[in-house]
Amino acid sequence: MNNTIAEGQIPQGEISHSPLYEAILRLRKNKIAVAGLIIITIFLIMAVFAPWLAPHDPLEQSLYSKLKPPFWAEGGEWRYPLGTDDFGRDLLSRIIYGARISMIVGLVAVAIALFFGTISGAVAGFYGGWIDNVIMRLMDILLAFPPILLAIVIVAFLGPSLENAMVAIGVVNIPRYARIVRGSVMEEYSKDYVQGARALGAGDFRLIFVHIMPNCLAPLIVQTTLGFASAILEAAALSFLGLGAQPPTPEWGAMLANGRALILRAWWAVTFPGLMILFAVLGFNLLGDGLRDALDPRLRE
Amino acid sequence: MTEQQQPLLNVENLKTYFFTDRGTAKAVDDVSFKLMPGQTLSVVGESGCGKSVTALSVMRLIPEPPGRIVEGKITFNGKDLVKLPEKEMRKIRGNQISMIFQEPMTSLNPVFKVGFQIGEVLRLHQRLEKKEARARTIDLLQKVGIPSPESRADNYPHQMSGGMRQRVMIAMALACDPQVIIADEPTTALDVTIQAQILELMRELSRSTGTSVLLITHDLGVVAETAEQVVVMYAGRIVEEADVKSLFNSPLHPYTRGLMRSIPGETAQTRARLEAIPGVVPSLLGLPIGCKFNDRCRHAFDRCFEEEPWLILPKEGHPVRCWLYEEGK
Numbered sequence: 257m258n259n260t261i262a263e264g265q266i267p268q269g270e271i272s273h274s275p276l277y278e279a280i281l282r283l284r285k286n287k288i289a290v291a292g293l294i295i296i297t298i299f300l301i302m303a304v305f306a307p308w309l310a311p312h313d314p315l316e317q318s319l320y321s322k323l324k325p326p327f328w329a330e331g332g333e334w335r336y337p338l339g340t341d342d343f344g345r346d347l348l349s350r351i352i353y354g355a356r357i358s359m360i361v362g363l364v365a366v367a368i369a370l371f372f373g374t375i376s377g378a379v380a381g382f383y384g385g386w387i388d389n390v391i392m393r394l395m396d397i398l399l400a401f402p403p404i405l406l407a408i409v410i411v412a413f414l415g416p417s418l419e420n421a422m423v424a425i426g427v428v429n430i431p432r433y434a435r436i437v438r439g440s441v442m443e444e445y446s447k448d449y450v451q452g453a454r455a456l457g458a459g460d461f462r463l464i465f466v467h468i469m470p471n472c473l474a475p476l477i478v479q480t481t482l483g484f485a486s487a488i489l490e491a492a493a494l495s496f497l498g499l500g501a502q503p504p505t506p507e508w509g510a511m512l513a514n515g516r517a518l519i520l521r522a523w524w525a526v527t528f529p530g531l532m533i534l535f536a537v538l539g540f541n542l543l544g545d546g547l548r549d550a551l552d553p554r555l556r557e
Numbered sequence: 558m559t560e561q562q563q564p565l566l567n568v569e570n571l572k573t574y575f576f577t578d579r580g581t582a583k584a585v586d587d588v589s590f591k592l593m594p595g596q597t598l599s600v601v602g603e604s605g606c607g608k609s610v611t612a613l614s615v616m617r618l619i620p621e622p623p624g625r626i627v628e629g630k631i632t633f634n635g636k637d638l639v640k641l642p643e644k645e646m647r648k649i650r651g652n653q654i655s656m657i658f659q660e661p662m663t664s665l666n667p668v669f670k671v672g673f674q675i676g677e678v679l680r681l682h683q684r685l686e687k688k689e690a691r692a693r694t695i696d697l698l699q700k701v702g703i704p705s706p707e708s709r710a711d712n713y714p715h716q717m718s719g720g721m722r723q724r725v726m727i728a729m730a731l732a733c734d735p736q737v738i739i740a741d742e743p744t745t746a747l748d749v750t751i752q753a754q755i756l757e758l759m760r761e762l763s764r765s766t767g768t769s770v771l772l773i774t775h776d777l778g779v780v781a782e783t784a785e786q787v788v789v790m791y792a793g794r795i796v797e798e799a800d801v802k803s804l805f806n807s808p809l810h811p812y813t814r815g816l817m818r819s820i821p822g823e824t825a826q827t828r829a830r831l832e833a834i835p836g837v838v839p840s841l842l843g844l845p846i847g848c849k850f851n852d853r854c855r856h857a858f859d860r861c862f863e864e865e866p867w868l869i870l871p872k873e874g875h876p877v878r879c880w881l882y883e884e885g886k
Binding site for chain 1: 616618647648651652656660666667668669677678681682713
């Protein structure tokens with residue numbers, strides 16, 4: 257019987273790649289996405305190697321070098337490449353340590369939102385009916401508030417701190433993920449392979465998390481990347497309002513708030529932290545858009 | 558059929574209804590049949606006659622709601638599957654009773670390698686270690702006639718042709734040496750040349766392993782080639798049952814005869830026009846009164862419009878649901 261099949265021959269040189277791997281190959285061709293990836297990589301390096309990259313301790317104050325301008329401006333010196341703030345703390349060091357905080361905030365907030373959003377969305381989409389109704393109406397309630405306002409309420413309730421800000425941002429973003437996962441799970445649920453897996457003896461838990469979820473990854477990856485950007489932005493906003501990181505923590509939003517009063521005397525104290533927020537958000541958004549294109553099934557050859 | 562043998566799967570008075578907003582659709586209405594060990598039983602009928610629902614009922618895979626097994630018994634190994642808790646049923650699915658689906662193109666999970674998918678069944682039911690599962694997977698792929706199984710196991714479904722994928726599906730169904738395989742139109746989605754190969758493979762495997770097969774199909778050609786016993790269904794009911802020889806030699810029900818006349822056989826050579834059964838299968842929500850086939854039957858007489866026939870036994874082992882055969886007519 258084996259010899260009769262000509263259709264089963266493997267084409268020469270064909271290697272098996274997972275759909276995800278193929279998406280990464282497509283992503284590499286997208287210049288804008290690669291630019292986003294490079295920006296993110298720089299921030300990640302800053303975050304991981306902060307103690308080695310920063311020339312000073314970010315909290316070290318020096319009353320003799322208050323409000324020093326960046327090195328290229330008049331009165332600036334190489335000792336403080338990007339100048340100092342009103343306590344004489346090195347801005348460059350604070351920005352580098354700030355990258356560490358922002359990356360952690362993004363990671364934790366997104367992880368919280370992703371974890372609860374994915375589970376609730378998957379359960380809602382899989383079971384449908386009243387379970388779906390209860391879960392999604394709860395999500396609707398969360399969505400009814402402007403996100404930053406809801407985050408402020410949660411932080412006000414828990415008390416202002418960076419940890420609570422992360423929790424608040426995470427909670428606020430749960431519905432986004434829940435909606436995306438619910439939609440994808442509902443779409444996948446109707447496909448034959450789900451019935452097939454059931455016919456082979458898979459239980460509900462296995463069906464949802466082993467069989468269906470890997471097929472819902474594409475939109476989730478995109479949303480997670482974009483979610484990093486918004487989490488960083490929201491954390492900076494909360495810190496700017498004094499509800500997130502507390503002084504003297506070198507958080508970008510908090511640095512902005514501190515520099516706000518000095519804007520006419522020391523432009524650098526607000527400009528550099530602001531630029532950092534801008535680039536971090538930009539990097540994640542560029543990568544997210546690139547991923548969306550790379551993972552789009554319509555673009556697959 | 559030898560009467561002393563115990564049936565492996567015994568379906569008795571199965572009724573599976575779908576409760577929709579527009580009314581109750583009796584997709585399977587009072588269906589009974591017995592599947593003997595090692596036997597291939599075929600359920601034949603047009604689309605919508607309830608044959609797939611019968612298969613899904615046996616697997617307890619009816620989407621609930623709107624569907625429900627309202628009545629009946631499905632006895633398998635002394636257990637009534639209708640009353641079995643879901644947890645017990647899961648141990649039977651894919652292990653003792655497994656299923657092959659119609660659409661090999663979509664019935665495999667696109668994100669996993671086929672080897673992994675076959676291995677999963679083994680890990681799930683037989684708690685095999687990764688290495689053992691892999692060896693058994695390659696063994697199975699070899700058995701279903703896939704060349705270079707080691708490298709094929711690492712293929713994703715989209716890298717395979719329809720025939721290859723159906724072979725993978727068969728390998729998955731066979732993985733745990735089930736006692737019954739339910740094949741729901743296993744060749745419908747395939748090219749004609751591949752169809753013959755797959756049928757041959759299934760016949761060979763069921764013979765060598767002694768597995769019983771419940772073959773769901775609309776294709777009488779497939780029935781003639783593979784089945785031993787045939788059940789003809791129409792509008793959720795069994796209209797005729799016989800062993801394959803008697804059915805093809807002397808079909809009794811007008812519907813069965815119509816089906817036979819509508820396959821291209823010798824008529825193709827004589828260039829005679831192929832006959833079609835006039836009309837379509839009635840909607841399950843608006844079945845005619847009396848015999849469900851009366852509006853399409855050329856032999857229909859008054860009684861057919863008044864009273865639904867029961868299964869009449871004009872010959873031993875060949876029941877038929879038609880008034881024409883009452884009192885030796």
